Amino acid sequence: MVERHAPVVNPLGLHARAAARFVHVAGRFASQIQVGRGTRMVDGKSILGLLLLAAARGTTLIIRADGPDEVAAVEALASLTARGFEDPA
Amino acid sequence: MTKYNGRGVAAGVAVGRAVVAARDAHDVRYRLAASGVERERQRLRSARDRTRQQLEEISSRVSRTVGAAQASIFAAQLLMLDDPLLVSRADVLIRTERINADWALQRAIQELHDVFAREGDAWLSERVGDLADVSGRLQRNLRPDRDPLVDLIDELDPPVIVVARELPASVAAQLDWTRVRGLICEVGSPTHHTVILARSLGVPVVIGLSGASQAITPGQLLAIDGTSGEVVVEPTDETQERWMQRAELARAALAAFDDLSGKVAVTADGERVILEANLEIADEIARVIDAGAEGIGLYRSEFLLDAGHPDGAAEEVQTAVYRGLLSAMAPRPVTIRTFDAGEERGTGAWRTGGHRDRFGLRGIRAGLQHDDRFRAQIRALIRASASGTLRILLPFVTSSDEMRVARHMIVEIAREAGLSDQLAGIPIGAMIEVPAAALTTDALARNADFLSVGTNDLIQYTLAVDRTDERLAGHYEPMAPAVLRLLRLVAVGARAEKRPLSVCGEMAADPLLVALLVGLGFRQFSMTPSSIPVIKRALLTIDSRAARLLARRAVRASSAQMVHELLIPVADAMHAHATGLKGN
Numbered sequence: 001m002v003e004r005h006a007p008v009v010n011p012l013g014l015h016a017r018a019a020a021r022f023v024h025v026a027g028r029f030a031s032q033i034q035v036g037r038g039t040r041m042v043d044g045k046s047i048l049g050l051l052l053l054a055a056a057r058g059t060t061l062i063i064r065a066d067g068p069d070e071v072a073a074v075e076a077l078a079s080l081t082a083r084g085f086e087d088p089a
Numbered sequence: 090m091t092k093y094n095g096r097g098v099a100a101g102v103a104v105g106r107a108v109v110a111a112r113d114a115h116d117v118r119y120r121l122a123a124s125g126v127e128r129e130r131q132r133l134r135s136a137r138d139r140t141r142q143q144l145e146e147i148s149s150r151v152s153r154t155v156g157a158a159q160a161s162i163f164a165a166q167l168l169m170l171d172d173p174l175l176v177s178r179a180d181v182l183i184r185t186e187r188i189n190a191d192w193a194l195q196r197a198i199q200e201l202h203d204v205f206a207r208e209g210d211a212w213l214s215e216r217v218g219d220l221a222d223v224s225g226r227l228q229r230n231l232r233p234d235r236d237p238l239v240d241l242i243d244e245l246d247p248p249v250i251v252v253a254r255e256l257p258a259s260v261a262a263q264l265d266w267t268r269v270r271g272l273i274c275e276v277g278s279p280t281h282h283t284v285i286l287a288r289s290l291g292v293p294v295v296i297g298l299s300g301a302s303q304a305i306t307p308g309q310l311l312a313i314d315g316t317s318g319e320v321v322v323e324p325t326d327e328t329q330e331r332w333m334q335r336a337e338l339a340r341a342a343l344a345a346f347d348d349l350s351g352k353v354a355v356t357a358d359g360e361r362v363i364l365e366a367n368l369e370i371a372d373e374i375a376r377v378i379d380a381g382a383e384g385i386g387l388y389r390s391e392f393l394l395d396a397g398h399p400d401g402a403a404e405e406v407q408t409a410v411y412r413g414l415l416s417a418m419a420p421r422p423v424t425i426r427t428f429d430a431g432e433e434r435g436t437g438a439w440r441t442g443g444h445r446d447r448f449g450l451r452g453i454r455a456g457l458q459h460d461d462r463f464r465a466q467i468r469a470l471i472r473a474s475a476s477g478t479l480r481i482l483l484p485f486v487t488s489s490d491e492m493r494v495a496r497h498m499i500v501e502i503a504r505e506a507g508l509s510d511q512l513a514g515i516p517i518g519a520m521i522e523v524p525a526a527a528l529t530t531d532a533l534a535r536n537a538d539f540l541s542v543g544t545n546d547l548i549q550y551t552l553a554v555d556r557t558d559e560r561l562a563g564h565y566e567p568m569a570p571a572v573l574r575l576l577r578l579v580a581v582g583a584r585a586e587k588r589p590l591s592v593c594g595e596m597a598a599d600p601l602l603v604a605l606l607v608g609l610g611f612r613q614f615s616m617t618p619s620s621i622p623v624i625k626r627a628l629l630t631i632d633s634r635a636a637r638l639l640a641r642r643a644v645r646a647s648s649a650q651m652v653h654e655l656l657i658p659v660a661d662a663m664h665a666h667a668t669g670l671k672g673n
Contacts, residue, residue, distance in 0.1 A: 016219050020165035047168040048175060048220070052204050 386615020
């Protein structure tokens with residue numbers, strides 16, 4: 001299992017379109033993916049789960065992956081988060 | 090076992106399984122038999138597939154026309170569709186809790202909403218909106234064609250008791266009433282079309298049970314008494330048996346009434362009383378004849394304007410419907426009330442008198458102003474009149490002069506259409522349903538061939554009570570002395586001008602109130618067909634002279650409660666008679 005922390009930097013936070021992109025990227029990996037803030041973890045491949053995190057700008061996301069491609073998965077998702085989920089600035 | 094008490098508005102006793110239609114019958118809940126689980130899972134999958142297809146179409150259209158950025162929101166919705174927390178969660182609920190797909194989906198959505206609400210912060214609205222969009226689409230796609238309740242009842246094993254907040258008449262009209270044995274509504278009124286319909290079909294109804302659609306769980310066994318308003322949830326075996334017996338007794342008592350069916354109605358002292366039927370749907374005519382009705386006292390023609398009859402108002406369609414009615418009843422008279430409907434402002438579309446029309450442009454007022462529709466109906470009525478014995482009843486008349494103008498107009502319509510000869514023999518009557526008409530009955534009678542009292546509206550207008558307003562439930566009171574005094578005025582006015590007088594409101598179907606009405610001088614009543622045998626039997630216990638004394642005391646009473654008390658001995662006599670019959 002691999003874990004990385006990544007700050008939410010885009011103004012809108014983990015909103016619907018951002019969460020959609022997150023799920024889209026997570027779906028490319030075979031590993032199980034968990035995302036959370038504080039003690040709450042949700043399925044990283046569930047858009048509704050991600051929305052329920054209500055991760056606003058400034059939140060630190062915990063991204064965990066467990067499986068054959070766990071390193072690449074965590075890397076890709078942390079990078080996506082750091083890029084503000086590719087929201088147009 | 091839990092007991093509730095509502096207001097019984099359609100007599101009868103029934104025992105059956107609950108089908109719950111919360112929120113206007115679009116959210117339907119019931120428990121599945123083991124064999125139904127796969128079917129519901131399949132329905133859910135089909136709904137998801139349809140939803141996906143629609144979202145993809147919308148997404149690509151938006152992408153082409155507006156741009157990829159805007160289309161991405163549908164990508165989010167598509168992801169929600171495949172999310173384990175939504176459809177997959179509902180699927181789990183169908184399997185584990187054996188509930189129907191609609192209910193399971195509703196539960197999954199509610200779970201999500203609950204979490205959203207708990208986590209609530211300022212920028213949740215966008216997400217909730219997306220979720221609501223996609224879940225609403227899914228729900229609609231579960232039953233793409235029909236009202237869910239209609240399908241549902243076709244799938245269930247009877248007997249079924251429908252529990253609803255409110256059952257719209259449009260839905261009620263589509264139901265298979267041979268499977269529905271009872272109806273429980275949170276709101277509504279005895280004059281609501283659904284209730285009138287249920288009564289006309291002999292299905293017991295209890296209304297005014299606030300929170301019933303939440304408190305009663307789908308699939309629970311219910312016993313319902315449409316007279317007392319009692320509802321028992323999950324009755325014990327013993328209670329259930331007792332209720333089954335009551336249902337059986339009610340049927341047996343009805344069978345005993347058959348002995349009276351060939352006989353005319355008379356009071357205990359031999360006063361002749363005419364009993365006619367109110368008719369909702371032309372197809373019900375066989376029931377009317379079976380019940381021993383001496384005629385149709387009220388046919389509410391605005392049913393022809395309802396959604397189910399898009400061409401209902403077409404003149405030739407009307408002529409055919411009226412001919413059918415008249416010939417089926419001939420030589421018995423058929424009273425057809427002209428459209429009691431208002432016109433939707435600006436649209437030209439007609440609708441039946443709803444809340445906002447109560448004081449509005451309805452009845453003959455609308456008829457005189459929107460004369461094309463009125464003209465077509467009058468021509469259709471006159472053309473059909475040769476098929477039987479027609480009486481034309483004009484609704485919502487408020488003055489003698491209005492009646493005079495309306496009659497004049499009818500004569501003109503007939504003359505223009507070359508139908509003057511046919512019109513000559515047709516009685517034209519006035520509906521007395523507002524205090525203004527009741528107070529001037531004698532004057533009105535000079536311009537009317539007959540009079541018919543619509544007690545439901547008369548009571549509402551007299552007491553300033555809107556029956557559909559739950560908060561006023563206790564204020565609608567047919568026994569209010571003010572109402573009885575108005576009715577006495579009507580009876581006296583009609584007698585002075587020697588005009589036939591009938592009561593066609595609900596009061597006429599209540600044996601106790603009929604005792605009062607007989608005492609006030611009324612001798613003709615029109616009611617839902619299933620009430621005719623009941624009233625016929627009740628009349629046998631009413632002595633017209635005793636009733637007159639009773640009525641005299643009732644109009645001087647200080648409250649409806651006092652009138653109720655005056656009627657207790659009458660009720661006792663009726664009960665004794667009924668139990669006496671049972672012993673035979």
